[in-house]
Amino acid sequence: MNTVARNTFKLALISAATLLVNSQALALNYYELEVYPYATAAKGELELENATTHTRRGPNGTGGEEDGRMRSSFEGTYGVTDKVEVSAYADFLRNPGEGWSLGGQRYHVRTRFFEKGELPVDLGAYIELELPKHDEDTREVELRGIIEKDFGRFTFDLNPILEKVIEGAGISSGWTLQYSAAIVYRLSEKYRPRLDFFGDFGPIQDFKPRSEQKHLISPALEINLGRQLHMQIGVGFGLTDATEQRLLRFKLEKEFY
Numbered sequence: 001m002n003t004v005a006r007n008t009f010k011l012a013l014i015s016a017a018t019l020l021v022n023s024q025a026l027a028l029n030y031y032e033l034e035v036y037p038y039a040t041a042a043k044g045e046l047e048l049e050n051a052t053t054h055t056r057r058g059p060n061g062t063g064g065e066e067d068g069r070m071r072s073s074f075e076g077t078y079g080v081t082d083k084v085e086v087s088a089y090a091d092f093l094r095n096p097g098e099g100w101s102l103g104g105q106r107y108h109v110r111t112r113f114f115e116k117g118e119l120p121v122d123l124g125a126y127i128e129l130e131l132p133k134h135d136e137d138t139r140e141v142e143l144r145g146i147i148e149k150d151f152g153r154f155t156f157d158l159n160p161i162l163e164k165v166i167e168g169a170g171i172s173s174g175w176t177l178q179y180s181a182a183i184v185y186r187l188s189e190k191y192r193p194r195l196d197f198f199g200d201f202g203p204i205q206d207f208k209p210r211s212e213q214k215h216l217i218s219p220a221l222e223i224n225l226g227r228q229l230h231m232q233i234g235v236g237f238g239l240t241d242a243t244e245q246r247l248l249r250f251k252l253e254k255e256f257y
Helices: 003-019
Strands: 046-057 070-079 084-094 100-113 122-132 137-151 154-168 176-185 191-203 214-226 229-238 246-256
Touching: 100 137, 191 229, 214 246
Parallel strands: none
Antiparallel strands: 046 070, 046 246, 070 084, 084 100, 100 122, 122 137, 137 154, 154 176, 176 191, 191 214, 214 229, 229 246
């Protein structure tokens, strides 16, 4: 590894260590069941996307009040350069027996480092501002690392996530540790089966008990429909009682150059 790469890793480690302060748990964000890859939107590219989840069965022990909940997120992403993109999201929520309502807004800047293959793993990062509704916490910030590695037809992605309330009832709390990860198999130009993982450990310095953590596994299939149109369908299974137990996932993305 060259000197620049070593210095970059050192800076990332120092920054991560600086963030490890007193913290309390935030919830897993079901609006953003997303594993970000190394690649960003190309310069001048516009991407429009809708991601929707339907909770078939909520967490165990909740009495079923979350059964039937739907979340839908609309996203616009623009490639500022070949290595930097900006995104804006509008999140919508529909509880059983109710109409749709605004669930919140999100904005992020995402970048990738170096060119693909220059480092042992491909690296990227993003920072996101979240403005949730229906929550005592009205402003949250999320820092996400992006680590990717190809092995033959397989691609492995890992997104370590740090999240903190910056306005609202939990403003005095610190950082929580979450993650998203994926194993993608490039079966063909049209089909890519994948296995996604999402989780929330809770406070960094004092993780929640396993039964109170949230961990989700989600088999899915990416389908290239042509003309820069992509679809992803999948299901989700909660691995702890605190996690929503059964979800359906759907995503549709259109690219404009």
